[in-house]
Amino acid sequence: MTNYKTVFAGLDHYEKGGVEVINDDPKNYVFSNMFEVASQAKPWEKVAVARNQEYVLEAIRAEGTSPWRVTPHDEFAIVVDGEVVFELLDPEKTLIDPSASGSITVSGEPAGKMMGKITASRGHLALLPAGKCYRMNAAKPSVIIQQTILGPETVERWSQICQKF
Amino acid sequence: MTEASVVSSEPPNQHGYRPFTLGGFRFERDEHFVHVQWPTGRHVAAAEPFLKALMRDVAWNFFYGTVNFDSVIGTLNHYGDVDLFAGRFNEEYRKAELDHSENFPHDEIKATFQAMLDDWVNEDFDPFAAPMETGSAYGEKSGSNAPAVTRTRVTAKRMVGLPNDEPLRSDESGYPVNRAFADVDQTEPKVEVNEGYENDVSAFNFFAYLSRSDVTWNPSVVSVCRESLLCPTTEEFILPIIHGNDRVEWFVQLSDEIIWEVEDRETGKPRAKVVMKAGDCAAMPADIRHQGYSPKRSMLLVWENNSADLPGQIARGEAPTVPVTF
Numbered sequence: 001m002t003n004y005k006t007v008f009a010g011l012d013h014y015e016k017g018g019v020e021v022i023n024d025d026p027k028n029y030v031f032s033n034m035f036e037v038a039s040q041a042k043p044w045e046k047v048a049v050a051r052n053q054e055y056v057l058e059a060i061r062a063e064g065t066s067p068w069r070v071t072p073h074d075e076f077a078i079v080v081d082g083e084v085v086f087e088l089l090d091p092e093k094t095l096i097d098p099s100a101s102g103s104i105t106v107s108g109e110p111a112g113k114m115m116g117k118i119t120a121s122r123g124h125l126a127l128l129p130a131g132k133c134y135r136m137n138a139a140k141p142s143v144i145i146q147q148t149i150l151g152p153e154t155v156e157r158w159s160q161i162c163q164k165f
Numbered sequence: 166m167t168e169a170s171v172v173s174s175e176p177p178n179q180h181g182y183r184p185f186t187l188g189g190f191r192f193e194r195d196e197h198f199v200h201v202q203w204p205t206g207r208h209v210a211a212a213e214p215f216l217k218a219l220m221r222d223v224a225w226n227f228f229y230g231t232v233n234f235d236s237v238i239g240t241l242n243h244y245g246d247v248d249l250f251a252g253r254f255n256e257e258y259r260k261a262e263l264d265h266s267e268n269f270p271h272d273e274i275k276a277t278f279q280a281m282l283d284d285w286v287n288e289d290f291d292p293f294a295a296p297m298e299t300g301s302a303y304g305e306k307s308g309s310n311a312p313a314v315t316r317t318r319v320t321a322k323r324m325v326g327l328p329n330d331e332p333l334r335s336d337e338s339g340y341p342v343n344r345a346f347a348d349v350d351q352t353e354p355k356v357e358v359n360e361g362y363e364n365d366v367s368a369f370n371f372f373a374y375l376s377r378s379d380v381t382w383n384p385s386v387v388s389v390c391r392e393s394l395l396c397p398t399t400e401e402f403i404l405p406i407i408h409g410n411d412r413v414e415w416f417v418q419l420s421d422e423i424i425w426e427v428e429d430r431e432t433g434k435p436r437a438k439v440v441m442k443a444g445d446c447a448a449m450p451a452d453i454r455h456q457g458y459s460p461k462r463s464m465l466l467v468w469e470n471n472s473a474d475l476p477g478q479i480a481r482g483e484a485p486t487v488p489v490t491f
Contacts, residue, residue, distance in 0.1 A: 030446075118355070
């Protein structure tokens with residue numbers, strides 16, 4: 001019986017594939033690698049690696065402690081490398097318009113009630129609930145893929161991260 | 166959906182299989198092949214790939230866009246009604262005027278396709294399974310496999326594992342770890358919930374959940390952010406259909422490797438090969454069709470924008486066929 005080895009990747013071990021063109025422009029495929037993107041990002045920078053109209057998937061380099069953030073809609077975070085602790089807080093007043101898009105940084109320490117804490121490592125998916133605040137901490141450089149909506153703090157640098165030729 | 170909308174003759178043919186008629190299309194199967202006839206032509210396909218494609222078309226409710234069973238036969242979803250076509254997306258069939266297309270209400274074509282699966286899938290064959298995990302699709306009729314062909318596709322309302330949402334998978338619930346993912350860590354995240362926040366503080370081992378999938382090439386919804394759907398799937402061998410996009414679709418390779426053959430949606434002419442390894446992210450433009458090859462069972466995150474407006478906007482040229490330009 002075959003002894004299968006599942007290949008995952010990480011900040012210090014990834015191997016990119018690529019677009020092999022026959023009759024097309026490789027830029028149409030917006031091809032990048034999340035670990036390469038995170039390896040070149042600042043801590044907690046929200047770099048879009050996929051976009052479909054207003055929706056995005058962001059690669060986030062988790063390192064140290066993030067500022068508190070608040071999201072107007074549910075966001076979801078997949079830890080794809082390392083370990084990240086998510087603290088969740090229910091703010092005592094509304095900090096963001098529920099019809100807005102994308103999470104934003106909260107200045108300072110928001111007042112409210114602690115909801116709980118999630119300690120997530122590679123492969124774990126966490127809910128970051130609408131209207132609530134969260135703060136993330138990673139003792140070592142880690143990577144998160146975040147399902148969210150394009151917001152004021154989303155970074156788009158497609159020409160730097162994507163295959164062009 | 167009503168049984169009355171399914172047209173099949175009785176008794177079955179000499180191989181034990183019932184023929185089916187849908188408008189001007191007639192479908193028959195024998196020990197090895199499925200034969201399709203329409204007013205201007207005919208087609209023959211091996212039973213196994215045909216049934217695997219038919220299974221996906223039914224399970225996915227014909228979405229999104231075009232489901233090409235092969236280079237000739239397929240369906241085009243209009244979300245409420247569906248075109249069944251022969252040669253519609255084959256340049257040579259169109260030139261030769263052998264192509265044919267008919268439109269059917271969603272429930273009518275789905276009922277017919279489901280009845281074909283019920284009758285044509287034998288008891289040892291599972292169209293969702295990897296080749297080494299199922300018996301043969303070939304031979305004379307031998308029983309049926311209702312549990313395999315009537316699986317319900319997982320579609321979380323908010324996130325898998327939340328109260329009143331889709332459940333996690335376990336040995337106890339009938340989802341053992343797949344043989345190819347025996348080395349995937351099954352440890353769950355540590356979730357500390359303060360009283361009253363049980364519906365909002367939640368996490369689960371997503372990779373372990375995928376390692377327990379009992380199907381291949383069948384995206385399911387695990388989390389929902391407005392119209393943004395994370396639709397992961399486990400892949401092994403060949404995507405049984407050639408998927409023609411009616412909107413941009415994204416692939417994020419979570420583990421292992423998939424090679425995608427990309428063709429022009431209308432003509433089938435080759436455009437690119439996309440090799441995706443763990444961590445790679447790539448868009449499938451809205452004017453292509455694609456088929457994937459996964460040498461080892463792999464984890465693929467398919468990411469969809471479920472907006473009902475998108476196909477029309479793209480068809481009218483109001484939205485681009487690529488997600489970004491740079």
